Structures are given as C-alpha cells and as structure tokens.
Amino acid sequence: MKMQLMTRFIGVPINRVDGIQKATGSAKYAYEYPVEGVAYVLPVQSTIAKGKISAIDASAAQALPGVITVLSHENAPRIAHLPNTELEVFQTDGVAYYGQFVAAVVAETLEIAQQAAELVVVRYEELPHHVELRADDKALYKPPSVNEGHDVSDTFEGDVEGALASAAVSLDQTYTTPTEHNNPLEAHASIAIWENDGLTLYDSNQGPHGIQGTIATAFSLPPERVHIVTQYVGGGFGSKLFAHPPIILTAMAAQMTKRPVKFALTRQQMFSQTGYRTPTIQRIRLGADTNGYLTAIAHDVIEQTSTSYEFAEQVGVVTRRMYAAPNRRTTHRVARLDMPVPTYMRGPGECPGMFALESAMDEMAIACGIDPIELRIRNEPKIDPETGHPFSSRGLIACLREGARRFGWQQRDPSPRAQQKGRWLIGTGVASSTYPAYYFPAAATVQVDHKGMYQVHIDATDIGTGARTALTQIAADVLEASLEQVQLVIGNSDQPAAGFAGGSSGTGSWGWAIFNAASALRTKLREECGGVIPAEGLSANGKFDANPALQRFAIHSFGAQFAEVHVNMDTGEIRVPRLLGVFAAGNIINPKTAHSQLMGGMTWGLSMALHEASILDPRFGNYVNSDFAGYHISTNPDVHTIDVAWIEEDDPHVNPLGTKGVGEIGIVGTAAAIANAAYHATGIRVRDLPITLDKFL
Ligand code: MOS
Numbered sequence: 001m002k003m004q005l006m007t008r009f010i011g012v013p014i015n016r017v018d019g020i021q022k023a024t025g026s027a028k029y030a031y032e033y034p035v036e037g038v039a040y041v042l043p044v045q046s047t048i049a050k051g052k053i054s055a056i057d058a059s060a061a062q063a064l065p066g067v068i069t070v071l072s073h074e075n076a077p078r079i080a081h082l083p084n085t086e087l088e089v090f091q092t093d094g095v096a097y098y099g100q101f102v103a104a105v106v107a108e109t110l111e112i113a114q115q116a117a118e119l120v121v122v123r124y125e126e127l128p129h130h131v132e133l134r135a136d137d138k139a140l141y142k143p144p145s146v147n148e149g150h151d152v153s154d155t156f157e158g159d160v161e162g163a164l165a166s167a168a169v170s171l172d173q174t175y176t177t178p179t180e181h182n183n184p185l186e187a188h189a190s191i192a193i194w195e196n197d198g199l200t201l202y203d204s205n206q207g208p209h210g211i212q213g214t215i216a217t218a219f220s221l222p223p224e225r226v227h228i229v230t231q232y233v234g235g236g237f238g239s240k241l242f243a244h245p246p247i248i249l250t251a252m253a254a255q256m257t258k259r260p261v262k263f264a265l266t267r268q269q270m271f272s273q274t275g276y277r278t279p280t281i282q283r284i285r286l287g288a289d290t291n292g293y294l295t296a297i298a299h300d301v302i303e304q305t306s307t308s309y310e311f312a313e314q315v316g317v318v319t320r321r322m323y324a325a326p327n328r329r330t331t332h333r334v335a336r337l338d339m340p341v342p343t344y345m346r347g348p349g350e351c352p353g354m355f356a357l358e359s360a361m362d363e364m365a366i367a368c369g370i371d372p373i374e375l376r377i378r379n380e381p382k383i384d385p386e387t388g389h390p391f392s393s394r395g396l397i398a399c400l401r402e403g404a405r406r407f408g409w410q411q412r413d414p415s416p417r418a419q420q421k422g423r424w425l426i427g428t429g430v431a432s433s434t435y436p437a438y439y440f441p442a443a444a445t446v447q448v449d450h451k452g453m454y455q456v457h458i459d460a461t462d463i464g465t466g467a468r469t470a471l472t473q474i475a476a477d478v479l480e481a482s483l484e485q486v487q488l489v490i491g492n493s494d495q496p497a498a499g500f501a502g503g504s505s506g507t508g509s510w511g512w513a514i515f516n517a518a519s520a521l522r523t524k525l526r527e528e529c530g531g532v533i534p535a536e537g538l539s540a541n542g543k544f545d546a547n548p549a550l551q552r553f554a555i556h557s558f559g560a561q562f563a564e565v566h567v568n569m570d571t572g573e574i575r576v577p578r579l580l581g582v583f584a585a586g587n588i589i590n591p592k593t594a595h596s597q598l599m600g601g602m603t604w605g606l607s608m609a610l611h612e613a614s615i616l617d618p619r620f621g622n623y624v625n626s627d628f629a630g631y632h633i634s635t636n637p638d639v640h641t642i643d644v645a646w647i648e649e650d651d652p653h654v655n656p657l658g659t660k661g662v663g664e665i666g667i668v669g670t671a672a673a674i675a676n677a678a679y680h681a682t683g684i685r686v687r688d689l690p691i692t693l694d695k696f697l
Helices: 019-024 059-063 110-119 160-166 208-218 245-257 267-273 350-368 372-378 396-407 467-479 506-529 591-610 670-682
Strands: 039-045 051-057 067-072 101-107 121-126 155-157 169-177 189-195 198-203 226-229 261-264 280-288 294-306 327-337 419-421 424-436 442-448 454-457 486-489 538-544 556-568 574-584 641-646
Touching: 039 110, 039 245, 039 267, 051 101, 059 067, 059 110, 067 110, 067 245, 101 110, 101 245, 160 280, 160 294, 160 327, 169 350, 189 245, 198 208, 198 245, 208 226, 208 245, 245 261, 245 267, 280 350, 294 350, 350 372, 350 424, 350 591, 350 670, 372 396, 372 424, 396 424, 396 556, 396 574, 396 641, 424 574, 424 670, 442 467, 442 506, 454 467, 454 506, 467 486, 467 506, 506 538, 556 670, 574 591, 574 670, 591 641, 591 670
Parallel strands: 039 261, 198 226, 294 327, 454 486, 574 641
Antiparallel strands: 039 101, 051 121, 067 101, 155 327, 169 280, 189 198, 189 261, 280 294, 419 424, 424 556, 442 454, 442 538, 556 574
8 A cells, every 4th residue: 555655755764744843842832822811720639549528618718819719519600410420520528549630719810810829729528549550459340431542351262371381491470561651841731711602722742622522412512623732842742632631621710710821730739630651560471392392371350440430451462472382361450549640651561561571572582592682582473362363464473583683692691690890790682572553544625826835634633743743754755845845733623633643553554544545636637737837726635534455454653762771789789881773663654753752762661661650558548759859750860872763664554655654663572671771780670660779678
C-alpha cells in the first residue's frame, strides 16, 4: 500500500516549523489567551478517600470582597451522566477519592480565589477505604469488564501448568512497578467562555475532538456548539488524552457566573486530578528446554482501577506477541480502589509489562547459560502468536544485532561482578522493546489559493512532538510544494475530525489523511482545472476510516535497549553512564524530531528505572510526594550518553507513508535493560521499581 512519492522533505532532519514561536514565547498555550473580564476558579479538595460531605460552610469565603460565587453539589448546575463518574463534578455529596473537588471558589483574581478557598469549611461522614494495591488482598481483585479498547480478557493456549512442571529450566518470579504520575511541563489548563448558547474552551489536551465529545455530552450541547482550541501543548504523555474533572469545573464555573473563567492546575493538583500509571504486581512464569527454547509463557497482572470508572491497563498484552512458545497465558485482575481513575502514561501497557517480561528473560538466559540476545533470537516467533497473522515487518533481531555491534556486546563477560573500577561495580544489560502501530480514523482538507499557497486543515495536535513539522513535510512532498508554501491549521475541533495525539498514532494517521487530501487536490487540479489554479482557489478532502492492513498483518515497532550501569559498592548509588536504543519503526519522516522522541522516551525509561514513584499514604489515600521536590524525575545530571539509532525499515504494508510511530517505544524496555545491567554489575536482582540504592545494601 506504500505509495511512490518523490520525497524532498520526508526523511530530512528539518527544524521545527514552529521552533521560533516556541523558543521566543509567541506560541500561545491554553492559559495564555487574553480574555476580557476573566474570572478565576479554584477548587477545594476532599481530605478523605471515601464517604459523604455532611456540611459545607461557604459563608466566610462568600463574604470576601472579590469572590463571585462558591460552587458545590448544593448549588452547581446539573450535568449529564457520564461513563466516568469522576467527571460528574459536584453532582452528589459522595466522595470517591482523596483530592476530589468538593467545592470551588470563583473570584476576580487568583489570589482572592486562593484565600477564599482556604475559608471554605467542609465536613464529612467518613467511610472505611481501600486505597492500597496489595498482593494479599485477593478478595478485591476482579477480572476487568471494560477498558479503553484493549482486550485484557484472559488468554490461554495449550497446557501452561503441565509445560512448566516438565520444563528443564523454569522461572516463577514477581515484578512490581509503582504508581507513577504524568508530569508534562505545561500543567493542564482551560479557559471557558460561554456565548450565543455555545461554549469555547482554550484547553491543553491531546485531542480536541475527543474533549469536544465529552463536554458536549456533559453539558447537553450539540458537539458543533462546543469549540475546543488547542494550538500549543507543553506535553501530555497520556494525561491529556481524555477530559478530567478540571475542564468540567472550569466550564461549569463559567456557566454559573456568566463570566469567562480560567483554571491552571498546580503540580500538586495534578497528582489527584489528571490520571496516573497504575501500580502493577506481575507474576511471570517461563519454562524452557535445555537449549533455551521457551515451552511456556505466563504473565499474570494485578493492577488498580477506581470505583468511579474501570480503566484497566493492558499490561500483559505485550507478552502475547513477543516470543514463541506452544503454551501461553495472560491474565489481568483489577482492584477497584477508592482512588482516582488511572489513565494512559507514555507506553501504557508495554512499558510496565516489558519491565517484567524482559527482566524475566534476562533471568532465564542466566538460568539456561545462554547469552540474553541469543535467547531472544531463539524465541523469535515466525508469525504473531496472538493473531496468527504475519508481522508486516519485525525488526527485533536486526535491532538486537545492530545494538550489540554498536554497544560492544561481544566483549562482555557474562558473569556478575566481573568488572569493577575503584569502588564502582560495572555491568551491562539488554532488553527488547516494542510498541504497536495504531491508526485512528482521520479526515483532512487541503486548500490552495491563486498564489499557490496551501492550507492543510485537520484536528491534529502537536503536544511538543514535532507533529506540525512532520505533517508539513508530508503535505509539501505530496503537493510538490516548498515548506513555506504549506501552512498547517491544527489543534481546533472546528477542523476536520482526527484522532488524538496518543498511541504513537499521529504521524501515521493524520499523515495518511493529509496524504489522501493532498493527493485528491492534485488530481482535482489536474483533471478539473487543467493544472491551473482557479482564481477562487481550490480545495479537496481526504480521509481514511480504518487501516485494512490490520486485518492481514500484525503491525508493531520493535527495538533493542542496552544499558551500562555503575553501582557503588559502599553506598549502593546507581549511575547509568550509557544507554543505547536501536529501533525499527518503519519510515522515519523527520530524523531530528524522531531522534528527540526516542531519546525522550529513553530518558524517561531511565527515570522510571531509578526515580519515579508516587508514594501513597494509605491512611488517607493521598500521595505524599506530589511535587517535583518529592517526585523525582531524571534531570540533566542523571543523563549521560544516550545513543539513539534506527535501522532502515521499508514496510510496504502499513500505510501509504510506511510509518509506524516513534512516540512511545523509546520508554519500553529501558528500565529492564537497566535492571539487567544492575544485576550484571552486582549479582543482585531488583524486581521492584524504582532501583534505589537501598536495594543493593
Ligand atoms: Mo500516549 S500514553 O498514548 O499519550
């Protein structure tokens, strides 16, 4: 299905088309739109995890000069029922998690709102709560019933128990990952303006059309009367895919006060209001013959969800397709806790799942006495074990081999504690990486004016990835125009519908719709206008509804992650001086922005390996480290050499552009490579993230 295209810009590392606007501050983010007469809303948040509001005394707050109103369930407008009841702000007196909005102040200034919010007194009838995901709380776990489009039902094939019992080499280990919070640089923010019976929201999100749908439902408006404007976004990583309570609050406050209202979350508010990555408890069982050929693979996942909505992350799904084995099993169990609704966070599913699977593969390689790269090569499936389809392309082995060459893997002594420099133990590790290629329906319109200037309209979002740039390159190549002739008009729900900036789907999906629209314009120009642009200009639409290749092929990106780790013998401090990632992700539209995406993912993988964990206080159900002082992410001193490479992969099946996506695969497998290297350095296997120094002492 790949098209022949004369490429002048695709494949070229051009600078971001919006680089100057972003670097000089002229790019407008949601909170920055000047709005006359704007008021400020600030929430009061619950201090219990479960129960009922018994009384609210807002009199002191209400009396403060500059306070416009105080909202709560007692006076808030009614909104429609939503599948995720977390979004039903102020609709009942119930409390479902710590930090839930229980009241809000709208005031003339942010400072007055802050002072007034402190004066609101809320009393509760508290109920006993369950907030902690624990391996021994089996009564709480249930098989998931719904989820966001991933099949997390149990899968069984063959006789796993029998194969494990008779395996020459077997492994049965449990790996855990903690709660982690998406922390985009730009906090979630909205400005709400009601006028002419419609609602405009300047909002920081990953997909205006999705937000438009949720807001339209909540406020019982036809979708076309809801306008979501999302020009620039400072990161999202999953936390801005779906609407969260703050946007509902902002729209509600504006509706009630008949004023434009704005709200930007604080970092602390994000820890209860914008989703998080579920903690996981993952049991992996592997059986192999003496040559390291797997006979059984089982991946059983326990994770958390909320009472407000069942979001079940697809943690074990990756195991269904990674390696061949005749006997296979994956299960997910979710505990409905009195906690906020978890959500997607970069590399959802694959990221935590591959920490467990790729740690286990390393342990298995050691148990079999086989090099970990060789073990993976031996267990390469010929077809996708899950669907039975051939892979459209599968570059795992090529990535492992190329990575081994670049990393200098051949010189490695496999025994632990073999290398030491001063008081530092040195080790190296490897892990596989993978991420599915998603293609979401999209539509685009391309216009040309009589001067030959093109506008491409599509409701795509550039959340900082460089999508605007890559899409401009695609359009320019199809139109045979210069980059300067092409203007992207994106980030607005008034534009033709497109899927969100998520699942690494953007370039492949939006790019495909743009490809079709631009091709249609060229055809129209040639066939209807004899190649001459009419005085009034010309436009054409293009779209795609589903990727037919997914009916015939398993389509995934693959990669190999290598890490060098130093662990101090006296203090247990762990350093990662070197990371290498080699990926096979189809056609790379812009090597510069793709490199940044992959490097960003690997940097985050390093962060996941060494630092990130949201620490729960089970007495209250809150996180005690809900800011950058307490929630550590890797920063410049943590990052040394990160080498990013990819192999040429010409996949003719996936879409007209041959792209598979690079946004998330960079984080997948990094933490396992680091844990495997830490074992190689020290002989200590850390199965619980993050890998902090106490685990070596
Ligand atoms: Mo990504 S976690 O699909 O925004």
